[in-house]
Amino acid sequence: MxxxxxxxxxxxxxxxxxxxxxxKIAEEKQIKVVAITDHDTINGLEEFEKVKSNYVxxxxxxxxxxxxxxxxxxxxxxxxxxxxxxxxEKINYLKKARANRNVKILSKLNELGYKVTMEExxxxxxxxxxxxxxxxxxxxxxxxxxxxxxxxxxxxxxxPAYFDKFRFSPEEAVNIIKNLGNxxxxxxxxxxxxxxxxxxxxxxxYLKEIGxxxxxxxYSEHSKDETEFLxxxxxxxxxxxxxxxxxxxxxxxxxxxxxxxxxxxxxYSIYERLKEYWEERRKK
Numbered sequence: 035m036x037x038x039x040x041x042x043x044x045x046x047x048x049x050x051x052x053x054x055x056x057x058k059i060a061e062e063k064q065i066k067v068v069a070i071t072d073h074d075t076i077n078g079l080e081e082f083e084k085v086k087s088n089y090v091x092x093x094x095x096x097x098x099x100x101x102x103x104x105x106x107x108x109x110x111x112x113x114x115x116x117x118x119x120x121x122x123e124k125i126n127y128l129k130k131a132r133a134n135r136n137v138k139i140l141s142k143l144n145e146l147g148y149k150v151t152m153e154e155x156x157x158x159x160x161x162x163x164x165x166x167x168x169x170x171x172x173x174x175x176x177x178x179x180x181x182x183x184x185x186x187x188x189x190x191x192x193x194p195a196y197f198d199k200f201r202f203s204p205e206e207a208v209n210i211i212k213n214l215g216n217x218x219x220x221x222x223x224x225x226x227x228x229x230x231x232x233x234x235x236x237x238x239x240y241l242k243e244i245g246x247x248x249x250x251x252x253y254s255e256h257s258k259d260e261t262e263f264l265x266x267x268x269x270x271x272x273x274x275x276x277x278x279x280x281x282x283x284x285x286x287x288x289x290x291x292x293x294x295x296x297x298x299x300x301x302y303s304i305y306e307r308l309k310e311y312w313e314e315r316r317k318k
Contacts (some may be wrong), residue, residue: 041253127200148175
């Protein structure tokens with residue numbers, strides 16, 4: 035039986051393996067399909083595209099930060115045409131917003147007595163710099179014992195060194211993925227939305243109205259009960275079903291490429307339906 039993983043992060047965002055290494059691991063583990071979906075960046079897709087493999091099918095993707103009213107979430111784009119110039123401009127805007135936030139965080143950390151520099155941070159991160167890299171630097175310098183302590187005391191929302199970042203609206207994200215990127219717009223890990231099920235249903239129904247294609251039903255942090263709930267919700271709303279581990283390499287313990295927590299393995303048939311739908315839409 036063939037398995038897939040449509041939610042993976044590389045060194046170009048906050049993962050610990052390069053796109054080339056990810057394809058190699060997929061070959062070793064016999065994962066038939068992988069998608070690179072780095073946070074707010076498509077920089078790793080050129081390397082990903084160039085990797086040769088006779089076994090692994092590669093899906094170009096991205097994970098976009100989205101703001102809806104007073105909460106935020108992520109939207110995954112699959113099968114994206116990342117060569118489109120307008121698409122690149124929109125994603126680069128998010129990259130610049132992340133970079134501006136990093137400067138604010140470092141300035142605040144120094145103000146609080148933590149001596150860290152952008153030069154030190156750049157040596158740690160191969161790609162886009164984010165809070166996990168800042169946490170790693172603080173650990174290396176001996177300020178804290180573990181990553182969770184760093185986030186709790188400094189970097190989580192509401193902590194002294196936390197700064198919010200720019201996010202697209204749901205409508206903008208759908209437009210970027212579908213109209214500029216010619217891809218599929220998938221709500222990432224809806225089980226993690228901080229709401230009761232009735233509210234989740236309302237959110238997903240609204241996202242369907244504005245054009246979302248599917249939801250990430252199979253995910254490492256979804257319980258069996260939540261997975262079944264989301265599966266039935268997708269079927270009821272005629273939405274595509276997607277899935278991925280959210281693999282970050284060594285930055286997320288307990289998750290391997292293609293194999294998530296709770297014995298998560300995603301069947302190739304999920305990918306076939308997604309690809310079939312995407313190809314049919316391209317012909318229209």
